[in-house]
Amino acid sequence: MKYYLLLFLFVTTFTLCMGQNTSKIKGVVVNAADGSFLESVNIVNLNQVIGTTTNNEGEFQISAKANDTLHFSYLGFKSIKVRVTNDWIKFGDSKIELTELALALEEVVVNQLRLTGYLEVDIKQVPIINNNYRYSISGLPNTGYEATSPGAVSKVLGSIFNPADFLHRMFGKKPNELRKLKKMKQDDEIRNLLASRFDREMLTVLLNVDRVDLDEIVSQCNYSKGFIQTANDLQILDAISECYEEFKLLSKSRSNRL
Structure with a gap:
């Protein structure tokens, strides 16, 4: 026995x-x-x-x-x-x-400009293109948080706690997802895969969030709509990670002062 x-x-x-x-x-x-x-x-x-x-x-x-x-x-x-x-x-x-998916064309909306012949009126119909600047985002040569005016940097520094707090609320009950952020940044193969993708699917699966929540996180971290629409998945990952790291640094500095 x-x-x-x-x-x-x-x-x-x-x-x-x-x-x-x-x-x-x-x-x-x-x-x-x-x-x-x-x-x-x-x-x-x-x-x-x-x-x-x-x-x-x-x-x-x-x-x-x-x-x-x-x-x-x-x-x-x-x-x-x-x-x-x-x-x-x-x-x-x-x-x-x-299994292969059926191919489908996305709807394309074309906004036609109706010119009046008056320069002062017609020029207002032309979309305004803003120059964006950023810090430490993969594949982008410039550095700095995105800004559309010289005073935007101070606005970002003044409001950095709000977006980071939002980020913490999103992942606060999911500590594993925060640890995954660091792992994803360290694994070269993951970074290469994300750099070639623009669909956010892999990010949403890895971080266990919806696409809408993912876009909201990046938006709350003071990144422009243009960046969110054009950035690859690796740039989105770096943006989220940078936002949270900035929050921790500023929170630590604020605690030391208190």
Whole structure:
């Protein structure tokens, strides 16, 4: 009886260790319609916050442990989440099928200028283009918070606590998401994937927020609508991270003065 008890404890401990240890898992991603290999599919381990892409034969390899969730996304195909199982870790290979989406053209609204012939009237119809400036955002040569006038910098410094407080309210109940911000900035593969994307899908999945909430966070952090509409996902990530780091720095300085 004692022998069986020890054997049971050994098997249980071994199973738990297998579930907790991180392993390299392999797989191949194919088109569900015809079985053809899909190259350059974006794959992110949402738990470990690491990423990779498939090669020209649809193959990939990524670190994971049991119950981790992998997110697969590819342009023109429906994104999916796949749970890592013990069988996958044990046998080391799996085939992932992605379903192609129907292509659809987005509605384009064209605003026609109705000229009157009077310069003073017509010039008011021309959209105003503002010069934006920024600090430490990937892919942008300039530095500084966005500003459309020389006095905007002081306004930003005066209101920095409000946007950062908003950011903290968004993630205050989700400490894991705040830790993910740091992990995403450290993983080169994740940063490369985000730099090539403009759809915010990977960011919303990684941070566990809605697209509307994500845009609101960036907006509350004093970034312009033009930046939000044109920035790639990596620039949005850096903007959010910079806003929160600035908040912590200013909060620490304020506490020291008190």
